[in-house]
Amino acid sequence: MRNPYRTQKIAFFFLLLATLLIVIPVGLIVVIIIQKGLPAINWQFLSDIPRQGMRAGGIFPAIVGTICLVLGAIIFALPIGLLAAIYLSEYSKDNLLTRIIKLAIINLAGVPSVVYGLFGLALFVIFFKCGASILAGSLTLGIMILPLIITSAREALESVPQTFREVSLSLGASKWQTIRHIVLPNAIPGILTGTILGLGRAAGETAPILFTVAAFYLPQLPKSIFDQAMALPYHLYVISTQVPNVDEKIRYGTALVLLSLVLFMNLVAIVIRYKFRKKKKW
Amino acid sequence: MRKIKEFIIEKLILISGLASIFFVILIFLFLLKEGLALFKIESPLNFIFGKSWYPISDPPQLGILPLILGSLMVTLGAAIISIPIGVGCAVYIAEIAPVKIKEILKAGVELLAAIPSVVLGFVGMVTLVPIVKTIFHLPTGLTALSGSIMLAFMAMPTIVSIAEDALYSVPKNYKEGALALGATHWQTIWRVMLPAASSGILAAVMLGIGRVIGETMAVMMITGNAAVIPNSILVPVRTLTATIAAEMGEAVVGSEHYFALFAIGIVLFVISFVINVTADLFLHKKE
Numbered sequence: 042m043r044n045p046y047r048t049q050k051i052a053f054f055f056l057l058l059a060t061l062l063i064v065i066p067v068g069l070i071v072v073i074i075i076q077k078g079l080p081a082i083n084w085q086f087l088s089d090i091p092r093q094g095m096r097a098g099g100i101f102p103a104i105v106g107t108i109c110l111v112l113g114a115i116i117f118a119l120p121i122g123l124l125a126a127i128y129l130s131e132y133s134k135d136n137l138l139t140r141i142i143k144l145a146i147i148n149l150a151g152v153p154s155v156v157y158g159l160f161g162l163a164l165f166v167i168f169f170k171c172g173a174s175i176l177a178g179s180l181t182l183g184i185m186i187l188p189l190i191i192t193s194a195r196e197a198l199e200s201v202p203q204t205f206r207e208v209s210l211s212l213g214a215s216k217w218q219t220i221r222h223i224v225l226p227n228a229i230p231g232i233l234t235g236t237i238l239g240l241g242r243a244a245g246e247t248a249p250i251l252f253t254v255a256a257f258y259l260p261q262l263p264k265s266i267f268d269q270a271m272a273l274p275y276h277l278y279v280i281s282t283q284v285p286n287v288d289e290k291i292r293y294g295t296a297l298v299l300l301s302l303v304l305f306m307n308l309v310a311i312v313i314r315y316k317f318r319k320k321k322k323w
Numbered sequence: 324m325r326k327i328k329e330f331i332i333e334k335l336i337l338i339s340g341l342a343s344i345f346f347v348i349l350i351f352l353f354l355l356k357e358g359l360a361l362f363k364i365e366s367p368l369n370f371i372f373g374k375s376w377y378p379i380s381d382p383p384q385l386g387i388l389p390l391i392l393g394s395l396m397v398t399l400g401a402a403i404i405s406i407p408i409g410v411g412c413a414v415y416i417a418e419i420a421p422v423k424i425k426e427i428l429k430a431g432v433e434l435l436a437a438i439p440s441v442v443l444g445f446v447g448m449v450t451l452v453p454i455v456k457t458i459f460h461l462p463t464g465l466t467a468l469s470g471s472i473m474l475a476f477m478a479m480p481t482i483v484s485i486a487e488d489a490l491y492s493v494p495k496n497y498k499e500g501a502l503a504l505g506a507t508h509w510q511t512i513w514r515v516m517l518p519a520a521s522s523g524i525l526a527a528v529m530l531g532i533g534r535v536i537g538e539t540m541a542v543m544m545i546t547g548n549a550a551v552i553p554n555s556i557l558v559p560v561r562t563l564t565a566t567i568a569a570e571m572g573e574a575v576v577g578s579e580h581y582f583a584l585f586a587i588g589i590v591l592f593v594i595s596f597v598i599n600v601t602a603d604l605f606l607h608k609k610e
Contacts, residue, residue, distance in 0.1 A: 049509035053419055059411030060420075063479050064431040070438065070446050121339045128340030132333070144603060145343040151530070151599040152350060152592060153537025154440075155564045159571070159588040163353040167576065184346050191343065217329045245439025248539040248564075252571050274441045274540075281445050282544055292449075296442050307437045311430075 071304075074296050081294025090260040091271075095280050096287050098260075100295055105262050106175070106270030107244055107302070110254065113179025113266065114186060114243045119236055122190030126232075129191070130198035131220055150188035154248040157185045161253040176266040178254025185249055186239040193238065197231020198224060230317035234310045241306035245299065247274040257283075273299045354592055358585035361385070365579070370586060376550040378570065378580040385583045387590070389552045393467070393560035394536060396553050397546060400471025401478055401535045406528055408475070409482030413527070416483070417490040418512055436480035444541035447473040452545060459557055465547030467560040473541050478531035485530060489523020490516060526605040533598040537591065539564040563587050 089099030125142075133139040161181030171177040201224050209219040225232075247255075255275040263270040277295045280287045361370065365385055373386015416428050451472060456464030493516050501511040517524070547559025548569060561569075567584050574581040 045507045045510060049507045052509045052513070053415075056411045056415040056419060059408045060415040060428060062408050063412050063435065063476075063483070064428055066476065067431050067435045067438075070443070071434070073446065073450070074442070121342050124336045124339030125342055128336045132336060133340065142340060142343055144600065145347045147603055148347050148596055148599050149343055151533050151537070151595045152347075153539065153564055153595055155537070155539040155567050156350070156354070156588050156591050156595075159357075159567060159585060160350045160353055162571065163357050163585070164349070168353070184350075187343065187346065215325075215329060217332055241437060245437075245441070247439070247441045248568055251568055274439055277445060278441050278540060278544070281448060289449075292445065296445050299439060300442050303437055303439055304434070307433070 071300070074293060074300055077289070078293035078295075078297025081290040082297065086291075086294055087298070091258065091276075092260070095258060095276075095284050096291070100273070100276060100298065102259060102262055103271040103273045103276040103295075104298065106254075106256075107273040107299075109175050109263060109266075109270060110178050110182060110250065110272055111240050111243045113175060114182035115236060115240055117180055117183035118187045118190050118239060122187050122239075123194050123232065125187075125191045126194035126198055127220060129195050131216070131224065146188045146191055149184070150192075152185075154185065154246055155251075157181055157249040158251050158253060160184075161249060166253055171267065173252065173254055173256075173269050174267045175254055175263055175270050178250045178270075178272075179266070181249045181253045182243040182246060185246065186243050189239045189242060190235050193235025194228070194232045197228040197235065200231065201227045230313050234314050234317075237306050237310040237313070241303045241310075244306070245274055245303045247272075247278055250275060273302070351592060354585055354588045358582060358587075358589045361579065361582035361586045365583075370583070371590075374552060376566070378574070378583060383579050383583075385579065387563070387566075387583075387587060389550050390561055390563045390566050390587070391590075392552055393546070393550075394562040394564070396467045396556060396560055397470045397474060397542060397562055398532060398535050400467060400556060401474035402528075402532055404471060404475035405478040405482060405531060405535075409479045409527070409531060410486050410524060412479070413483045413486035413490060413524075414512060414517070417487045418508070418516065432480050432483050435476065436484075440477065440538060441540040441544070443473060443477065444544035447541060447545045461557055463547060463559065465545060465559050466557050467546060467553055468556045470542050470546035470560070470562075471556070473545050474535045474538055477538055477541065478535045481534050482527045482531035485527035486520070486524045489520040489527060492523065493519040522605045522608050526602040529598050529602040529605070533595055533602070536598075537564060537595055539568050543568050563591055567591075 086099045087104065088101050090102055091100065092098030129139070129142065133142070158181065161177055165171045165177035165180050166173055205223050205227065206219055209223045250272055254270055254272065256269040256271050257279060259269060259271050273295065277292070277299055280295060281292050370385060370387060371391070372388050373384065374388050375384045375386050376389055377384040412432070416425055420428055447469065452464035452469050454464070455461065455466060455469045497515050497519055498511055501515040506514065542562050543565035546562065546565065548561045548565055549559035550561045550566065553560045567587055570580070571584050574584055
């Protein structure tokens with residue numbers, strides 16, 4: 042006999058199981074990294090250069106390198122991304138061009154990260170002769186996070202009610218004045234959220250920086266944007282696959298620092314979004 | 324004066340709006356510029372169907388069939404694991420979970436999306452790989468299976484969030500109609516909600532698979548990187564992406580090897596382009 046309620050119970054059980062199969066491993070991954078990485082974290086680990094072929098010492102140059110790369114990427118991507126979002130939300134009409142732009146953004150978001158690496162190598166490192174440098178790596182990462190910034194900034198701009206614009210325009214403000222003084226200030230939290238998520242994404246990516254900036258072992262800080270630099274994700278890759286006999290503690294410690302950096306940025310973004318939602322006036 | 328300033332700003336806005344198109348074309352052009360040089364030496368057919376990849380032997384053998392099969396096998400495995408789990412999780416979050424738990428589950432899935440792939444690769448290396456090795460009594464746990472499992476996790480956040488959106492966008496009266504006719508909640512989900520959301524779910528699956536094909540670091544750390552045609556899911560394989568990442572560092576600029584790696588980049592670019600455009604068509608069909 043087929044009892045629909047029993048079928049429902051069985052089905053819901055499997056759906057719950059599927060959900061747990063995702064959520065529990067995620068929790069485990071984070072717990073394992075924190076548990077095994079935490080003993081490695083101390084001031085020396087965070088502030089010292091790597092020593093003895095990366096088997097001892099700290100990860101300071103990698104942290105600095107990642108921060109430089111991420112800042113460079115955002116300096117490049119934020120202005121272009123924000124202006125592009127303004128174009129899409131305020132100026133574009135519903136026509137073929139807009140459709141193509143949207144399709145281009147989707148594709149840019151879908152290009153495999155290692156292909157960005159190839160592109161950065163061919164364009165910035167070789168064609169523009171930047172060499173493997175922070176500049177080349179930042180630009181590559183910047184183009185990679187551009188679609189994320191555009192999409193989130195556009196959502197933020199579009200969520201500003203149409204009436205705000207109409208009132209401003211009817212008071213005699215020009216289109217740009219309306220955008221500058223009415224639309225943008227109201228969209229700032231959303232734009233900020235997207236920017237921070239972009240920072241997090243750029244900080245964690247490895248493949249795009251493999252051939253554009255990352256130094257295998259460079260126990261000093263970069264002096265200019267034309268220098269190579271170490272970076273946290275690449276450093277983690279190197280010490281977990283390329284260098285034999287690295288202490289487990291150092292690997293987990295590096296993973297923990299990288300994970301914390303990325304999750305911290307995501308957390309900040311979530312907090313901003315949450316606060317904004319509560320304060321929303323419309 | 325103000326007019327001039329606004330004119331300049333509006334032009335800047337237009338240019339930035341077009342920047343995405345410009346970058347997509349630029350990426351494709353530079354891949355072509357470096358990659359097409361290969362086909363002066365090697366025919367495209369030999370490149371794609373060649374059975375051996377020995378880029379540094381003399382003369383180099385540049386057939387990417389083993390790499391394509393490697394990518395295919397890992398992707399297929401990841402799809403088989405991630406599609407039912409991902410769609411199931413999306414249904415659970417969208418339809419069944421109580422409001423408070425829903426937020427926690429969504430945060431969990433978002434957390435998974437945020438973890439850098441190199442960290443997931445590292446975790447896979449130290450946990451999953453030894454497990455696979457012991458369970459199947461293998462000489463090494465670095466296999467296509469390990470890669471598939473890890474990649475399934477990377478596809479799931481994409482599948483869950485897009486499938487969830489697809490379920491939310493099913494008109495409420497469909498569901499209410501079914502329930503009013505006496506269908507159980509599950510019958511409503513299975514017979515009404517899922518079919519109505521099918522194009523969105525299909526797009527979710529495609530984008531998830533796109534993410535898997537393009538994934539590089541985790542797959543390079545876990546699959547063992549043997550460029551041979553795989554005969555089972557329990558042997559080491561090498562994917563297209565991992566080949567580029569692992570070898571570009573050593574390839575001499577302007578060598579056949581270098582061109583071949585860019586040609587692989589073209590293949591990857593075209594695959595991701597096709598997947599994204601098709602998925603977008605499915606998403607728009609719904610509207």
